[in-house]
Amino acid sequence: MSYEFKKIFNELYVKLLVCGILIGSLAVAIITINSFGELESPDSVKELKGKAAIELSKSRYKNIRGELTLVKINEALRYYKSIPSPDEASAKTDERYPGVPFLLDSAYSKTMGTANLHNLKSGNDFYKRNVVQIENKIAKAPDEYGDREKETIIQRASAIKTPYYFDFHGQWKRGYTSLTMLFIVISIASILVGSRLFSYERENNMEIILTTLGKSKLYAIARKKVFALWAFITILCFLSVTIFSICYFAIAGLSAWNSQIQIGYFMSVNQLTFGEAYIAMAIVGWISLLAIGTLVALFNAYIQRSLASLAIGLVIVILPWILVKLGVFPTIIKKFFSLQPFNGLFAENNLLSLHVYKFAFFDVLTMTAVLINSLCILAFCYLISPRLFGQRIIKN
Amino acid sequence: MFYELKKFYTNLAVIIMLAFIILVAILLPVFFMSEHETYSYRDGAVVKNTGLAGYSMGKTQTDKVKGSLDEKKLNQVLALYKSFDDDMESYKNVEEKYPGLSGYLIKAYAPYGEEEGFLIKTISNADDFGRRDIVQIKNKILRSGQEDFFRASLPQIERKVSEIKKPYVIEFVGQWPILIASLTFTYAAIAVFSLLISSRMCSFEKEQKMDLILSSIHKKQRIGIGYKKILAMVIYISAVFAVCTIIVSSIVFLPLGISGWNTQVQNLPELFTSLSHWSIGEMYMFLIAMAWVGIIGVSLIGFFVNAVFQQTYTSMIITAVLVFPPWLLYSSEGLPLWLQKVFLIQPINGTQIFRHMRSLFVYDIGLGELLSYTVFFVEAVLCILALVLLSPRLFARRLR
Numbered sequence: 001m002s003y004e005f006k007k008i009f010n011e012l013y014v015k016l017l018v019c020g021i022l023i024g025s026l027a028v029a030i031i032t033i034n035s036f037g038e039l040e041s042p043d044s045v046k047e048l049k050g051k052a053a054i055e056l057s058k059s060r061y062k063n064i065r066g067e068l069t070l071v072k073i074n075e076a077l078r079y080y081k082s083i084p085s086p087d088e089a090s091a092k093t094d095e096r097y098p099g100v101p102f103l104l105d106s107a108y109s110k111t112m113g114t115a116n117l118h119n120l121k122s123g124n125d126f127y128k129r130n131v132v133q134i135e136n137k138i139a140k141a142p143d144e145y146g147d148r149e150k151e152t153i154i155q156r157a158s159a160i161k162t163p164y165y166f167d168f169h170g171q172w173k174r175g176y177t178s179l180t181m182l183f184i185v186i187s188i189a190s191i192l193v194g195s196r197l198f199s200y201e202r203e204n205n206m207e208i209i210l211t212t213l214g215k216s217k218l219y220a221i222a223r224k225k226v227f228a229l230w231a232f233i234t235i236l237c238f239l240s241v242t243i244f245s246i247c248y249f250a251i252a253g254l255s256a257w258n259s260q261i262q263i264g265y266f267m268s269v270n271q272l273t274f275g276e277a278y279i280a281m282a283i284v285g286w287i288s289l290l291a292i293g294t295l296v297a298l299f300n301a302y303i304q305r306s307l308a309s310l311a312i313g314l315v316i317v318i319l320p321w322i323l324v325k326l327g328v329f330p331t332i333i334k335k336f337f338s339l340q341p342f343n344g345l346f347a348e349n350n351l352l353s354l355h356v357y358k359f360a361f362f363d364v365l366t367m368t369a370v371l372i373n374s375l376c377i378l379a380f381c382y383l384i385s386p387r388l389f390g391q392r393i394i395k396n
Numbered sequence: 397m398f399y400e401l402k403k404f405y406t407n408l409a410v411i412i413m414l415a416f417i418i419l420v421a422i423l424l425p426v427f428f429m430s431e432h433e434t435y436s437y438r439d440g441a442v443v444k445n446t447g448l449a450g451y452s453m454g455k456t457q458t459d460k461v462k463g464s465l466d467e468k469k470l471n472q473v474l475a476l477y478k479s480f481d482d483d484m485e486s487y488k489n490v491e492e493k494y495p496g497l498s499g500y501l502i503k504a505y506a507p508y509g510e511e512e513g514f515l516i517k518t519i520s521n522a523d524d525f526g527r528r529d530i531v532q533i534k535n536k537i538l539r540s541g542q543e544d545f546f547r548a549s550l551p552q553i554e555r556k557v558s559e560i561k562k563p564y565v566i567e568f569v570g571q572w573p574i575l576i577a578s579l580t581f582t583y584a585a586i587a588v589f590s591l592l593i594s595s596r597m598c599s600f601e602k603e604q605k606m607d608l609i610l611s612s613i614h615k616k617q618r619i620g621i622g623y624k625k626i627l628a629m630v631i632y633i634s635a636v637f638a639v640c641t642i643i644v645s646s647i648v649f650l651p652l653g654i655s656g657w658n659t660q661v662q663n664l665p666e667l668f669t670s671l672s673h674w675s676i677g678e679m680y681m682f683l684i685a686m687a688w689v690g691i692i693g694v695s696l697i698g699f700f701v702n703a704v705f706q707q708t709y710t711s712m713i714i715t716a717v718l719v720f721p722p723w724l725l726y727s728s729e730g731l732p733l734w735l736q737k738v739f740l741i742q743p744i745n746g747t748q749i750f751r752h753m754r755s756l757f758v759y760d761i762g763l764g765e766l767l768s769y770t771v772f773f774v775e776a777v778l779c780i781l782a783l784v785l786l787s788p789r790l791f792a793r794r795l796r
Contacts, residue, residue, distance in 0.1 A: 015708040034730035308408035315416050
């Protein structure tokens with residue numbers, strides 16, 4: 001296997017890619033930090049940026065850190081209502097009770113437009129509102145969700161642990177998006193490497209030697225190739241995520257690790273804390289990347305030409321992502337597309353998805369479903385591609 | 397040259413990508429058109445239409461207010477707005493009598509970035525509508541928090557805005573955003589496609605182990621082969637470009653027409669604060685020209701890199717790193733403005749017409765005060781000329 005690994009890594013373009021991605025991870029961390037912005041006070045126009053902004057936000061959260069009880073919510077609401085202008089009210093409330101106006105808005109907004117919090121009597125039913133809002137969302141697109149699906153979603157939504165533990169959580173939302181960006185870049189690297197995995201010998205005119213080895217040897221070589229690909233993607237993914245996480249969270253901090261993601265993603269039905277969600281995303285992203293690379297390698301085993309496999313790989317991997325965005329397909333096809341590995345990289349979308357998938361006896365949410373699908377693809381490719389590779393080499 | 401063409405259009409990878417691009421060029425405008433929703437108000441009730449029916453409704457609606465948009469007309473709209481107490485009631489009535497005009501008022505008078513909840517009633521009168529564009533541009537700068545960067549160029553921006561023809565002429569322009577969005581996306585796909593093609597132009601012989609034959613011929617002939625390769629590549633990419641442009645344009649123009657060709661680009665809601673004095677038709681022509689120059693530029697950069705490195709995958713990655721950041725990172729948060737200004741005029745951004753139309757940059761580089769698209773053309777053409785001269789020689793030398 002180490003020899004096959006060397007074959008991958010000794011190419012100039014792979015070295016360039018790896019260097020680029022590792023430096024890129026650092027750059028993404030710095031850019032994400034710099035993207036924080038916070039007004040010094042609601043009245044001032046001076047905006048703090050980067051680390052200073054994070055520290056200011058954190059100091060504001062001091063007043064409200066801890067369990068978000070109904071008492072606190074009502075307190076914030078009363079304060080909000082004491083200021084007549086909606087813009088001013090939400091700016092000022094955001095200073096004293098940071099993050100709460102956003103939550104109230106998500107909890108009480110009508111299906112269209114924003115909530116008029118001035119008309120709201122009290123926030124006593126706050127912890128029941130996520131079910132109401134999810135029902136509203138589902139009612140807006142009735143064809144998209146089946147009856148069983150609705151039931152499961154509502155059930156999961158009402159099972160979420162309350163009260164929420166409130167703390168500064170702005171860094172997580174941005175972190176999730178940046179993680180997606182890293183994964184997209186790594187996915188391109190996986191496609192590139194996968195698209196040459198099985199045609200390397202042919203393109204170096206060595207396949208004649210391979211043909212003399214016999215089938216079982218060829219299969220063994222092919223399996224080693226797959227393992228080498230997995231090792232390559234895993235190492236790259238691990239290094240990149242580690243570099244990013246260390247640099248980013250060293251500055252932004254890990255506050256709200258134990259808070260429910262619902263304080264940032266009100267309508268999510270995933271029973272996760274921000275920290276757990278981050279780890280889950282990293283794992284789903286990693287397995288999805290493995291699946292992408294291996295799937296492209298499967299095409300390569302059959303076509304035996306790198307550039308053509310690259311083109312097919314790009315089309316096959318990215319097409320489901322584009323097709324999901326276009327709204328023209330029936331729900332069942334859209335659901336199938338959103339199950340594909342490339343969508344495993346879009347962490348935030350998966351957290352917010354309200355779809356339920358049924359595998360054998362289990363109902364699972366989108367994130368788990370993508371993970372299971374990617375694992376199936378991995379297993380399938382691992383079994384099939386050595387045979388394809390062997391046959392194609394011997395035939396020609 | 398014909399033989400050089402054959403080397404890649406019979407290639408499986410090229411065929412797959414080509415099929416994908418043509419599929420995109422057909423599906424995208426069809427999808428955008430079918431998803432489009434048009435609302436109109438009749439006797440106080442909302443009528444909603446989607447797809448082509450919506451467009452024809454939009455056209456008959458626009459006919460009610462067709463012609464030049466002067467302050468008098470806008471004041472009438474305002475008067476009608478103020479004659480009702482209820483906001484929704486006045487909106488419905490105005491939309492019924494003057495469909496679409498409230499959009500102009502919102503764009504011109506709402507604080508920049510707060511169009512959503514803006515109450516038109518709060519406008520006292522529309523006498524200064526003709527001068528609101530520069531006010532809104534200043535608001536846009538203020539809102540972005542970059543006054544310092546734009547302070548020096550503010551007089552230049554004002555001069556540019558004063559060249560815009562007034563008053564605006566209202567015509568139906570609903571088809572243009574769809575056309576431009578589809579073209580922008582298709583062109584971006586072609587740019588990626590041209591990267592794939594150009595990255596194997598010079599390494600093709602080497603990777604087929606044929607380079608020994610090439611290196612045994614005279615240097616002048618090798619340079620000649622280099623030129624033929626460039627010509628073949630440019631012709632092929634231009635042909636794909638032309639086919640896609642014709643597909644997208646005819647899908648949009650055949651059912652929806654070219655109304656609005658001669659009106660100012662400021663009539664498109666997205667471009668109210670544009671500095672450009674083009675008409676929409678001019679913008680369309682320049683959009684095609686810019687994208688073509690940009691894509692040829694990208695492919696020539698790919699060719700040059702490939703001539704240097706003589707390895708397909710390596711040159712693909714190096715070219716991607718050289719070419720794509722100005723496109724992908726252009727609107728990322730935290731990017732310094734001077735870098736954005738440089739990014740905007742790079743070849744790849746020739747495919748992004750809206751970026752050029754919306755940017756407030758004025759380039760003062762010794763040739764007078766120019767907007768981004770003029771500078772883009774100068775830069776791209778110089779880049780193309782240099783690469784065409786250099787690459788074949790490099791190709792000939794590197795083969796030895």
